[in-house]
Each structure stands twice: as structure tokens, then as C-alpha cells.
Amino acid sequence: MTTILITGSAGQLGSEIRERSVRYSGYNFIFTDTGELDITDAGATAQFISSAAPAWIVNCAAYTAVDRAEGEEQLATLINGRGVENIVNAISGTVCRLIHISTDYVFDGSSPVPYTEDAATAPDSAYGRSKLAGEKAALCWPLALVVRTSWLYSSYGNNFVRTILGKTGSSESIDVVFDQTGSPTYAADLASAIMNIISGVIQNRHPFIPGIFNYSGEGVCSWYDIAREITVATGSDCIVNPVRSSAYPSRVRRPPYSVLDKSKIKEAYNLTIPHWRASLNNCLTKINSK
Numbered sequence: 001m002t003t004i005l006i007t008g009s010a011g012q013l014g015s016e017i018r019e020r021s022v023r024y025s026g027y028n029f030i031f032t033d034t035g036e037l038d039i040t041d042a043g044a045t046a047q048f049i050s051s052a053a054p055a056w057i058v059n060c061a062a063y064t065a066v067d068r069a070e071g072e073e074q075l076a077t078l079i080n081g082r083g084v085e086n087i088v089n090a091i092s093g094t095v096c097r098l099i100h101i102s103t104d105y106v107f108d109g110s111s112p113v114p115y116t117e118d119a120a121t122a123p124d125s126a127y128g129r130s131k132l133a134g135e136k137a138a139l140c141w142p143l144a145l146v147v148r149t150s151w152l153y154s155s156y157g158n159n160f161v162r163t164i165l166g167k168t169g170s171s172e173s174i175d176v177v178f179d180q181t182g183s184p185t186y187a188a189d190l191a192s193a194i195m196n197i198i199s200g201v202i203q204n205r206h207p208f209i210p211g212i213f214n215y216s217g218e219g220v221c222s223w224y225d226i227a228r229e230i231t232v233a234t235g236s237d238c239i240v241n242p243v244r245s246s247a248y249p250s251r252v253r254r255p256p257y258s259v260l261d262k263s264k265i266k267e268a269y270n271l272t273i274p275h276w277r278a279s280l281n282n283c284l285t286k287i288n289s290k
Contacts (some may be wrong), residue, residue: 097143
């Protein structure tokens with residue numbers, strides 16, 4: 001039986017993978033969060049992984065407090081960088097495959113076209129630098145697949161969609177930035193993609209291809225567009241006002257453009273990626289059913 005270890009399983013993506021794991025009865029899933037596996041502890045990580053002997057590791061563990069990272073870069077790098085290095089060291093000498101989750105924040109957002117996997121990285125924040133360190137650590141392992149994603153949301157945890165859903169349900173009007181462009185990613189879609197990759201390799205439907213791959217929802221929009229879509233989908237009377245990012249002063253310069261080109265992962269792993277509007281409505285339906 002194939003053992004699949006999921007780190008950071010209490011987060012958005014880890015929770016979505018856990019939900020989908022019941023569909024894969026032939027696999028042995030081990031779900032961990034910091035209480036069971038602290039990836040910043042090299043010794044404990046090596047001991048845990050040696051005992052579990054996974055054939056696959058999906059590393060969802062991450063420091064994701066983007067604003068707070070500006071004052072806690074050392075901690076962010078410990079988790080997002082050194083933690084990945086500890087995992088790689090722990091699987092040295094094995095044939096374990098590693099899927100590591102990264103971010104659009106490794107770019108500065110100055111590109112006029114969607115970012116491909118080989119585009120030059122230039123993180124403009126502590127969070128972005130810490131995630132780039134994690135990418136470099138992961139890619140030291142020849143059986144590593146790094147998935148860069150953007151604007152992640154889910155029915156689990158705290159995220160932009162859940163925040164806006166709450167505000168549009170209780171406010172007459174809200175202000176949302178319109179000058180940041182990207183592609184929102186429903187964590188449920190990414191979880192399904194990851195499991196399709198893993199099961200496809202195990203069942204010999206496609207080979208395992210290591211390296212960097214982009215994954216996000218299809219289509220392009222702003223945060224304002226997402227908020228407006230939420231009001232339409234929920235029938236809210238809340239007025240959404242478009243404002244510039246300067247209306248929300250921050251220590252972090254968020255990428256103004258972070259659209260990812262997904263051609264590589266779609267072709268390599270035969271994936272179909274849903275449009276962000278369809279996925280957003282699926283998420284809203286799920287939240288309303290809880």
C-alpha cells in the first residue's frame with residue numbers, strides 16, 4: 001500500500017486533500033500538522049519520516065502571514081526554507097517523491113505577460129524570499145515537484161473569499177482593490193490536481209516529471225472582480241467600490257500582476273483546470289451548505 005504523508009494538513013490545501021483522501025481507499029494517508037510533525041526540527045523530522053517511510057510527501061506546511069513576515073522574516077524562512085531542507089535531508093537515500101507548494105510571491109509582479117516556470121524570480125517581500133528559499137531547497141531533491149500557486153482560498157480556514165462573504169452579508173458597502181491582477185485558486189481544485197498527479201503516476205497513466213509547475217484557476221481578474229462575483233452569486237445588495245492598493249497602506253508590496261501560465265502542468269499531467277468563476281461558485285455553495 002502506497003503511503004502518502006501530508007504536512008500542514010490543518011491548512012486550506014491540507015484540509016481539502018484530507019477530504020478527498022476517502023476516494024483513494026488503496027492508499028495509506030498520514031496527515032500531520034505541527035503537533036505531530038514540526039518540520040523546523042531536523043531530528044524529529046528525520047525520525048518521523050524514517051518511521052513512516054512514505055512513498056510521497058505533499059508539503060503543505062508553511063508560514064503564510066504575508067504582512068507579519070516583514071517583521072518575522074527569520075521565522076518565515078525557518079518554516080518555509082529550512083523546514084523544506086529538513087524534509088529533503090530526511091528522504092535522502094530513498095525514492096520518496098516530494099510535492100512542495102510554493103507561491104506567485106516569488107515574482108515581483110512587473111511582468112506584462114503570464115509568468116512561465118522559467119521566468120526570473122524577484123521576490124519583493126520577506127514572505128516571497130522565504131518561499132523562494134523553500135523552492136531552492138526542494139529542487140535539491142531530484143524527485144521534487146514544486147507547484148507554484150496564487151490567491152488560494154477554500155471553504156476551510158481564513159481567506160479572502162470567506163472574509164468578503166462575511167462583509168458583503170453585513171455591510172452596505174465595502175472597498176476592494178482593483179489594481180492587483182491574478183488568478184484565484186480554489187484549494188479543492190489544487191487538491192484534486194495533486195491527487196490526480198499522484199494516482200496517475202502510481203497507476204502508470206503518466207510518468208513522474210519533477211521540476212517547477214504553475215497551477216491556478218483559469219482566467220484573470222482583480223480582487224474587486226472576485227468581490228463583485230460574490231455579491232452576484234449570493235444576491236447581496238452590498239455595494240463594492242473599486243479602490244487602488246494605496247488605499248490600504250502596507251509594509252508588503254504585493255505583486256500587482258501575478259498571472260501564472262499553466263500550460264506546462266496541463267500538458268505534462270493531462271489536467272483540466274476550471275475557470276475561477278465556476279470554482280468560486282462551487283466554494284460558495286459548499287460554504288452555504290455547512
